[in-house]
Amino acid sequence: MTNDQRLTTSDEKFYPFDTIEPKWQKFWRENRLFNVDTKNPKDKYYCLMMFPYPSAALHVGHGRNYIIGDVVVRYKKMRGYNVLTPMGFDAFGLPAENAAIKGGIHPKVSTLNNISTMKRQLNQWGVEYDWEREVISCLPEYYKWTQWIFLKLYEKNLAYKKKAFVNWCPSCKTVLANEQVINGACERCDSEVSQKDLEQWFFRITHYAERLLKDLGKLTEWPERVKTMQSNWIGRSTGVEIDFKIDGSPKILKCFTTRIDTIYGATFICLAPEHPMVSSLIAGAPNKIEAERAIQKMRGESKIERAQADITKEGVFTGSYVFNPVNGNKMPVWVANYILMEYGTGAIMAVPAHDTRDFEFAKQYKLPIEVVIDDPKNSFDPVTMKEAYTSEGVMVNSDKFNGIPSEQAIEKIADYFEENKFGKRAIQYKLRDWLISRQRYWGAPIPMIYCLKCGTVPVPEKDLPVLLPENVEFRPTGESPLKLSKDFVNTKCPKCGGPATRETDTMDTFVDSSWYYLRYITPHLKDKPFDTKTVNDWLPVDQYIGGIEHAILHLLYSRFITKFFSDIGIVGFDEPFKNLFTQGMIIKDGAKMSKSKGNVVSPDKLIESYGADTVRLYTLFIGPPEKDAEWSDRGAEGAYRFLGRVWRLIEKVCSSQFSTLNSQLTKEEEALKRKTHQTIKKVTEDLDEGFHFNTAISAIMELVNAAYDLVGSGTGGLLGSPVLRDAAERIVLLLSPFVPHIAEEMWRSLGHNESILKASWPVYDKSAILEQVVTIPIQVNGKLRSRIEVSSDIKEDDLKALVLSDAKVRPHLAGKTVKDVIIIPKRLANIVLR
């Protein structure tokens, strides 16, 4: 029997969660406790969870995101914030279309069905939203504005069409953005991605590369990890672009390098096989036929082959030479498979002595190696060198730059290049423009028209939305299914009225999700995507919560769109998300939950057996929320047991008679009061300083245990003490963000008439947490030997004396000299012996 099969066998429930949960869910909704009037932004707090793609059903892994968000929302509400918490669906996308091809159900039908299932699940979890603001990206009232954004980008020359080698997924039969290619494979289906020369629409995100990078500095409340990933993805590097004169040609060959200090060691040039100058450079080569064949072969290598660092380097000499501007040396020009056309200028100066790849290539093709940087400890001989020396060092064989440290030479030689017009300083980014065309049906149509007379014409704003036709064949052909719809394709040119055709590609769904957080603010506007003033009142988002898998894609695109909106003056901020929290995955049997692996834990059954509060509590208690965590049904059972314990405690308290005021608290009452206030402090700090739900919950567990200790079994103990009643009320309040249904029910049982959401978060009393007596551990040379109880305001000298005379300590001091006694007030004493 595995540890998950044995669930509670008792039919008896610890408490009637099956009646109280639906009851309070209905109550919260009917009383509109989570609905917000955006006209009143006083004390606003915008808490946003990444909206989901509507797949068949949610599992407990998805739940973590929404539960975390719901805790934040409820906590902030109790702290008096006006909390906006909207939800919607990222409803365009491939899975629905693939399902339609397989099962024949229209994507719109299956998507809307899935949405209603997911809404039911979200409701059952007790995660509440302002559903009046729901946005669904596949509906015309939403994608009209996605298309509008395209037009605005086009207007500003930030959307453009070009023919390019693009990533093509043969299984999804569509192109992919660079961000969607993982190790040369499709991020969705893992098929090997090939290259295709296609005419496609791009967004000029590179125009924003510098700002996207620089402004990461403003995002002080984002995880470092996400910022590092974005910064690596943008990949800024500074260097020099060198103009090489070609022997026997008036043309110039440009190369980018970050290591201009090694220019004297450059012995040849390498071009990417796709470099536009390749054909003219090989024109006069003696081995022209052979070279052309080799270059064709290199071009045919797939991205996945090319991406492997251990692939054998291949190259071929073009027959042409260029001159090294610093010394006039003639350098042969090669074509090599390790040069990428997409980066830099698609051509490099090769410095075999100081670059690992160039070294390998030079050895293979017996090209000269010239050392120009010496390691202060070693001197290199190009003949015996086993590998390239890529670190810094001292310049040698570099004419007037000899003897200076190489890192200084970078600046000096760059100046020298600019003075002599050999080239200029340049900045390169790894970030590429965002390819947004998709040859698929289930997406927002790109609002462009092609007229034989007028060329490419944008759809006028008044004609939006360009509606996605519903009667369409879904068979994937490698071209957009929209091409098959004559009614869609054939149209009139908005300029000349003549016959014209529509663009049939749809937009990447990441365009839909790059602006949805703005639509929530004024979701029903008919004449614009959002109202600028209201959006400025409510954004940036105060807390964004979602999965780490969006660290680059969605978060980078959203930042780009926001900066664009800021530039055209329709928003008054240039970063959309102030705080970002990325939660870890829930793992089952060592793997991420997925239908294909068959390790999905459905919340439905768990909620049926234990209730939503149990699922919530366990999900929050499982571990630090930013880390991955292994799901165990047994753990969930423990959470259920705890809620049963709390329920019975409150029952006991409710059925007791309470004396009004005790003149003098007993020792036990003092202890419970202190523990209560310490717990308020701990839980509040855990919620304020981060998302430390697991430790907050364990603190409440400790308080419940302490209360039980004092209640005793049966009727004795503290029952009837106002201190106990006070503790009970605080327990319910502290628990309420985590387990809202049971908390609401117990709150009413304790005699309150208003929702616990309207109650204030408890505040701890500073004087109540002070201990009059503290236990001081005593160490001798750092080893624990004894403990003593002392008054917390004891004087240091008195404590020293007590420590040295302690019965358990004295034997350890025998025959030794006390060198020092270290006292850390209220914490610890350490006797240092010689």
Next chain:
RNA sequence: GGGCGAGUGGUGGAAUGGCAUACACGACAGACUUAAAAUCUGUUGGCCGCAAGGCCUUGAGGGUUCAACUCCCUCCUCGCCCACCA
């Protein structure tokens, strides 16, 4: 190859220079019960010891410190991200 993160009981984890193993799961024992479940009460890092107590223990090794899971150095293992990026 580069970057980031992690490594603590049988398990999830707590402690960010000051009592290592909080809280929970599991296990064991007891109470209740005809019995079981549930509940309640204990015990539960390892070794030695009847006990008092002692010794060891946070991936390995070294260092700083009165004091190190925590800081520094070297190494090992795992995870994630990036990767022929010039």
